Amino acid sequence: MTVLIINPVNDLLILQGNKKPSGVTENAGLKLPAGFSASVLADSVGRARHIVVTKKGALYIKLSKLINGKGILRVKDTDGDGKIDDIKSFGNYIGTGITIKDGYLYASSNDEVFRYALDENEEVIKPDSPEKIIKGLINGRQHNTKSLVLDDKGYIYVNIGSPLNSCQEIDRGAGSKGKDPCPVLDSAGGIWQFRADKLNQTYKEGIRYATGLRNVMGLDWNYQINELFVIQHGRDQLDMFPEYFNAKQNADIPAEEMFMIKKGANCGWPYCYFDVQQNKKVLAPEYGGDGKNTTRCEGVEQPIVAFPAHLAPNALLFYTGSMFPDKYKNGAFVAFHGSWNRSPEKQEGYYVVFVPFKDGKPSGPWEIFADGFAGVETVMSPKQAQHRPCGLAQGPDGALYVSDDVKGTIYKIIYKNN
Amino acid sequence: MVFLSVPVDKATMERGKKVYIQYCIACHQVDGGGVPGLNPPLEKTPHVLGSKTKLIRIILKGMDTHEEIDGETYSNVMAPHNHLTDQQIADVLTYVRNSFGNIAIAITPGDVKYVRARTK
Numbered sequence: 001m002t003v004l005i006i007n008p009v010n011d012l013l014i015l016q017g018n019k020k021p022s023g024v025t026e027n028a029g030l031k032l033p034a035g036f037s038a039s040v041l042a043d044s045v046g047r048a049r050h051i052v053v054t055k056k057g058a059l060y061i062k063l064s065k066l067i068n069g070k071g072i073l074r075v076k077d078t079d080g081d082g083k084i085d086d087i088k089s090f091g092n093y094i095g096t097g098i099t100i101k102d103g104y105l106y107a108s109s110n111d112e113v114f115r116y117a118l119d120e121n122e123e124v125i126k127p128d129s130p131e132k133i134i135k136g137l138i139n140g141r142q143h144n145t146k147s148l149v150l151d152d153k154g155y156i157y158v159n160i161g162s163p164l165n166s167c168q169e170i171d172r173g174a175g176s177k178g179k180d181p182c183p184v185l186d187s188a189g190g191i192w193q194f195r196a197d198k199l200n201q202t203y204k205e206g207i208r209y210a211t212g213l214r215n216v217m218g219l220d221w222n223y224q225i226n227e228l229f230v231i232q233h234g235r236d237q238l239d240m241f242p243e244y245f246n247a248k249q250n251a252d253i254p255a256e257e258m259f260m261i262k263k264g265a266n267c268g269w270p271y272c273y274f275d276v277q278q279n280k281k282v283l284a285p286e287y288g289g290d291g292k293n294t295t296r297c298e299g300v301e302q303p304i305v306a307f308p309a310h311l312a313p314n315a316l317l318f319y320t321g322s323m324f325p326d327k328y329k330n331g332a333f334v335a336f337h338g339s340w341n342r343s344p345e346k347q348e349g350y351y352v353v354f355v356p357f358k359d360g361k362p363s364g365p366w367e368i369f370a371d372g373f374a375g376v377e378t379v380m381s382p383k384q385a386q387h388r389p390c391g392l393a394q395g396p397d398g399a400l401y402v403s404d405d406v407k408g409t410i411y412k413i414i415y416k417n418n
Numbered sequence: 419m420v421f422l423s424v425p426v427d428k429a430t431m432e433r434g435k436k437v438y439i440q441y442c443i444a445c446h447q448v449d450g451g452g453v454p455g456l457n458p459p460l461e462k463t464p465h466v467l468g469s470k471t472k473l474i475r476i477i478l479k480g481m482d483t484h485e486e487i488d489g490e491t492y493s494n495v496m497a498p499h500n501h502l503t504d505q506q507i508a509d510v511l512t513y514v515r516n517s518f519g520n521i522a523i524a525i526t527p528g529d530v531k532y533v534r535a536r537t538k
Binding site: 170171173174176382 | 439441443444445447448449451452453454455456457459480482484493494495496497498499501
């Protein structure tokens, strides 16, 4: 099959050829390490955000745009031919977060969290009558997705992203100063902890577990050391302060930070950001920073991994399966949705990376694990990306699933030792 | 209906492009395509090609609504850009209205001055 892709920046026709007669692109168009292969389990399922796989291999997919009035899909390949053939949908709300824990499916809208009792096959028993466990969360226009994860003690952790970029008097306004203290932090810009089994909880019943996190989409519980790990969408637009930063510096400097979070952690937003070139936290220009000043940043939580700027980490998953080679066991996969705030530089990300871990700590440099989602060599404008990784899930056999929220593709990545 | 193609002078387009690169490209991108879900596109949208007054007002006052544009919504906020001069706003809007596949008549500094005087 030959696929013609038009690059709208310069009207170049990029010829992507392969000789396979079947019409199926090898590895679903992805570049993977040796021994791994990828297939498309589902296509065109809509804005597929986070995903979770049942112990029987069915997938729940949370959608950020309703399809026929429904916001959760449950899909399954019942005949084992590698394609889904059984689709159900339920849940009349859009959102991103979805996970399974101890007999319940948990899913979030942009201001509430619901749970659905599961049967012994992890099928939802009453799709039309979930329990509402959390309500009334801040739902600003920006960073309003509520990612979810649970621990073993009956708590659920919910990201409440800041509805602002850097807590300025005028959001994203050139030269606008930061509000001090940033009032948003009372109800957003952190991770909140709630009980998983109590109905109708609000902020009053929740605990601000960690603060100073601008927006977290990827979070996971590490059962090896029983701690919460999160990865933050770092700040945009340093070049709103052109006296200190040009566009290139904005494109390169403010890290996407991964943290191990203990209760009470303060990760620094909006006062501090992590500069990948100086390898330290520095004071944000909204609060008087000049790119070097580190006032207010001593004592804030340090990242355990600092990724390049603006890559947009949308999912984090600790791999606990046995299908992949040993080095992957207990390591972290991160799905990067891909950048937008690097213009006029080329955009980056649009891939899934792997971070090796040992005893709950990164044990080596991160590496790109799955690339090629964008389908074009260079992304200058995010719209050019054909697919963007958004969610990650591990199957009962140890396969890794990746969702894409542009075309609604669900990839399944497996390893074969031969 | 006859579309009159009014040629926009090159100097205006070049000045407009400079303003675009400095203030607009971060969000609206090199191809005017915006960012799906975050920042609206500027290609052939009613906001860009329609009322000059409304378009000038978006620059002066910013935009913080969750309205649909061709069936999609966009979550980022646009800050007011009223610090730009009448000339800069006229240049950049004329550039946007005649780039990315758009064709629309130019916006003059006089247009901006008029709208600015009537915009709180």
